[in-house]
Amino acid sequence: MKTPTLLLAALLLLLQISGISAASSGQTPIGVLVTNSVTNAPNNTYSTYVTYRGILIGGLRRLQNANTGFKFTYIEDPNYGPYLQSVNGLDGCTQERTYWELKVRKPNGKVIRPNVGIGCYIPSANDQIILNYNKY
Ligand code: B12
Numbered sequence: 001m002k003t004p005t006l007l008l009a010a011l012l013l014l015l016q017i018s019g020i021s022a023a024s025s026g027q028t029p030i031g032v033l034v035t036n037s038v039t040n041a042p043n044n045t046y047s048t049y050v051t052y053r054g055i056l057i058g059g060l061r062r063l064q065n066a067n068t069g070f071k072f073t074y075i076e077d078p079n080y081g082p083y084l085q086s087v088n089g090l091d092g093c094t095q096e097r098t099y100w101e102l103k104v105r106k107p108n109g110k111v112i113r114p115n116v117g118i119g120c121y122i123p124s125a126n127d128q129i130i131l132n133y134n135k136y
Contacts, residue, residue, distance in 0.1 A: 026051040030059055031128040032070065033105075034087055038098060038133050044088065046070050056102075056121040056129060057082055072131075074118065081119035087131050096135075103130040 027049045034044040048063040050056065063070045071089065074082040084100040085092055092099040102118060105111045105128040114121045123129065 026054075028052060028054065028123060028125045030056075030123045030126070032060070032063060033128055033130045034070075034132075035130060036090075036133040038135060041133075044070070050123050053122055055119055056123055057118045059123065059129075060118060080117055082117060084118050084131065087133070090133060092133075098133060098135055101130075101132045101134040103132055104128065105130060 028051070029047065029049045032046040032048060034046075036043075046063055046068050048059045048066070050059040050062075057074070060070075060072055064072060069088070071087070072084060073086045073091075075085045077083045084102065087100055101113070102121065103111055103113050104121070104123070106124070107126045111130070
């Protein structure tokens, strides 16, 4: 092999190794944005991560444990798993028909509304998780 070819091969190997270690280091960074469509209270933003292919609730727990001021509670639903009940002390309420809606702003800017909850959603790198207090 000629020197430039060797250099290119070495570079490709290095990139592959760093890619593998990024995946197995198990840190998928995500943002968390807390919004309120009912009272228009100020937004709060946080950063955390989920482990490789980890579920959202793991990242929310990590954020809570890091004492960033973020806190949440959930109720275990027998069929669908964890139902997000409160964020930062504000509870969803059946009588008032309020709940914490889960949305995600993808890195391309598109906002989706996952058809699963915090126990099933697997964030992608640089997802912005939107927890929005809303009415139904
Ligand atoms: C009504 C309803 C809601 C209402 C429930 C409030 C209420 N008091 O009625 C509201 C609007 C709050 C709601 C919210 C959400 N929902 Co919903 N909901 C339904 C729906 C249409 C009917 C449920 C029902 O009343 N069943 C009859 C009663 C008698 O049975 P039940 O077991 O007591 O029902 C309770 C659970 O279903 C629970 N619940 C409702 N949605 C969800 C979602 C999750 C993740 C969990 C853990 C529990 C849960 O609330 C019901 C009332 O207490 C179902 C679809 C369907 N046709 O079944 C979707 C459904 C259950 N919801 C779904 C989803 C994805 C959500 C959201 C995550 C959407 C979002 N992206 O924000 C959020 C939950 C976010 C959170 N806070 O964790 C999915 C769950 C799929 C899954 N495998 O996780 C379903 C199946 C619809 C779908 N897209 O396929 N939902």
